[in-house]
Amino acid sequence: MGSHKKVIIALGGNALQEAKTPATAEAQLEVIKRTSEIITDIKCCFGYELAITHGNGPQVGRILLASETAAEVTPAMPFDVCVAMSQGYIGYHLQQSLRQSLPKRYKELPVVTLVTQVVVDKDDPAFDCPSKPIGLFYTEEEAKKIEAEKGFVMKEDAGRGWRRVVASPVPKRIVEIDSVRKLWDSTILIIAGGGGIPVIEKEDGALVGVAAVIDKDMAAEKLAEEMNADILLILTEVEKVAINYRKPEQKDLVAMTVEECEKYISEGHFAPGSMLPKVKAAMMFAKHAPGKTAIITSLSKAVEALKGLTGTVISQYPARGVVEV
Numbered sequence: 001m002g003s004h005k006k007v008i009i010a011l012g013g014n015a016l017q018e019a020k021t022p023a024t025a026e027a028q029l030e031v032i033k034r035t036s037e038i039i040t041d042i043k044c045c046f047g048y049e050l051a052i053t054h055g056n057g058p059q060v061g062r063i064l065l066a067s068e069t070a071a072e073v074t075p076a077m078p079f080d081v082c083v084a085m086s087q088g089y090i091g092y093h094l095q096q097s098l099r100q101s102l103p104k105r106y107k108e109l110p111v112v113t114l115v116t117q118v119v120v121d122k123d124d125p126a127f128d129c130p131s132k133p134i135g136l137f138y139t140e141e142e143a144k145k146i147e148a149e150k151g152f153v154m155k156e157d158a159g160r161g162w163r164r165v166v167a168s169p170v171p172k173r174i175v176e177i178d179s180v181r182k183l184w185d186s187t188i189l190i191i192a193g194g195g196g197i198p199v200i201e202k203e204d205g206a207l208v209g210v211a212a213v214i215d216k217d218m219a220a221e222k223l224a225e226e227m228n229a230d231i232l233l234i235l236t237e238v239e240k241v242a243i244n245y246r247k248p249e250q251k252d253l254v255a256m257t258v259e260e261c262e263k264y265i266s267e268g269h270f271a272p273g274s275m276l277p278k279v280k281a282a283m284m285f286a287k288h289a290p291g292k293t294a295i296i297t298s299l300s301k302a303v304e305a306l307k308g309l310t311g312t313v314i315s316q317y318p319a320r321g322v323v324e325v
Ligand code: ADP
Pocket: 011, 012, 013, 014, 055, 235, 236, 237, 238, 240, 241, 242, 243, 244, 245, 269, 270, 271, 273, 274, 275, 276
């Protein structure tokens, strides 16, 4: 390797599970097998040096629910531990599937998952207004009791009941980055799943896990910057980012400059918690150094988008050859 472009692929929820089927481990493996074929397509077409990161919302939710539901039998796991568990089983499925698909059509390559910690600032303002609901639903009375007993912040979740909410702080540093660098040339790495296990750093350097959710697109951006990647490829459900999304005047975008991203963000075109963090991550990546490109597209269109045929390309300056349609 060495002469190929470096690409960080951020896999969205649909690359790991189908929304409709029950989220069994077997069903997840079937979806991940299809995703691994697409990752293999990318390797076959371009030879890029790849690393993969992924979401974990439904998976970590499931682990947490199982753990909380069984609390009378065995103590519930803290949230950071649940994140670590989710990285483990998603990574395991990716390792197993890529080990099958790569040798058939490309060549045998080691694939390894790194249980990854990501440092967040203990003074991050997000800790003052936790917003991400996690775990079981409770009645208001139960929620108040938990709040008093455990010190958790509980909020009403869209008319469905009360839930614990945690902060979504900004990723500051990937703890295992030196190991990523050492392994990069030889291995396809699965890194910072679910945005990474959130940890804060004590004065003596000790790391302590916290209950928080780091946005996986922001963690992917951090990783792409740290690894001096050329392309940040964010794969989700939609082929292109749109303005006026789901309105009669919806317009799918072929490309956005950093300036346009800022404008559209301020005009509120991207839903918080879904498209907004993707556009923000893409914009930060395009901005941090000249010549860097982020692409947002659907999983199934990944190869076409890398060929420049579809997707939304985000770059510092207008992308060459792009014609607005
Ligand atoms: P993932 O699971 O892939 O990380 P999400 O499901 O959270 O991503 O976010 C992707 C979704 O964001 C799309 O499927 C789409 O429904 C929604 N979305 C919100 N705003 C926009 C927009 N302006 N353009 C395109 N998609 C949008």
